[in-house]
Amino acid sequence: MMNGMEKVPSRRAQAFMRWMEANGLKTKRVAITSGVPQSTLASFVQGVSQSLKGETEEKIATAYETTVDAIFAGAINSQSKRQAPLVRIIGRVGADASGEVILSTGHETWDQAPPAFGTTSKSVALEVRGHSMHTFAEDGALIYFEEQKTAPDVDMLGYPCVVETEDGRVLVKRLLRGSAPGLYDLESIVGPTIRDVRLSWAAEILAVVPPRQARRIIVRAEDHAA
Structure with a gap:
């Protein structure tokens, strides 16, 4: 039957x-x-x-x-x-003018997205939440960068980067030369420039995926088991 x-x-x-x-x-x-x-x-x-x-x-x-x-x-x-394995979305940025990244911690599963052009197996992403970075990345966009802990490189000067300061803040800023060797100015998309800070590491931004495309490709953690 x-x-x-x-x-x-x-x-x-x-x-x-x-x-x-x-x-x-x-x-x-x-x-x-x-x-x-x-x-x-x-x-x-x-x-x-x-x-x-x-x-x-x-x-x-x-x-x-x-x-x-x-x-x-x-x-x-x-x-x-x-495709290559999905990229973890490790935090959020853009809620205010500080450019500070709010890292996701304590997760067994992460929001994820497919790799963008130019990314590698070591790449991770940030999701933009808010409008404080609107001239660089709109609300809902994805920012991809290499998850590395290396010192700033001279080739990064003048470009937006993800950086960690010596006091532990992770920020998205334009990296500029400071007043002395080992010091850097961090220019905000909006808001004042942070002058003469030491950095633990800096990572070049590899790709920015606009909000409309990002909404289509993000796989939310709660959907992994669906």
């Missing part, structure tokens, strides 16, 4: 599941991003429903700026190749 048969996902559903796995996605996140009900996606991947409507497939592909075949037929292109 049909009711006693094991439900097997269709080939298109299996391709869809491989695509989600390769991109660190769950049905809940795809549903939020695409506007397709999660119940529809769950039925599809569980084999209850053997197909999705063409317009539904198109809706998902459009939301992720790729093709229907890349998701549901396993076509290999630049959008469907297996």
Whole structure:
């Protein structure tokens, strides 16, 4: 009898599941991003429903700026190749003019995002919350940088960087030469420049992903098990 048969996902559903796995996605996140009900996606991947409507497939592909075949037929292109591991979003910045980073601590799971162009396996990200950095990164943007503990490099001078001061503050500032060797000025996007501070480390910003794109790609910690 049909009711006693094991439900097997269709080939298109299996391709869809491989695509989600390769991109660190769950049905809940795809549903939020695409506007397709999660119940529809769950039925599809569980084999209850053997197909999705063409317009539904198109809706998902459009939301992720790729093709229907890349998701549901396993076509290999630049959008469907297996990606590098997701990047951890380790904190927030932009709530006030200080440029201070509020680090996320004590987490077993992190908010995450796919790597951006130019990032490496050591890269991490900050999420911009607020409008104090609006000329550099808008509210909701992602700032990627290398998680390293190295001294400032002369090539970083004049550019926005993530830095840690000797007193333990982690900031996003434009790095400038100070009045003496080993001292640096930290220019704010808004607000006063911090003069002549010593730094424990500095990291060059590798990429900034605008808010609209960031909303599509962020995988929230609460979605990991969804």
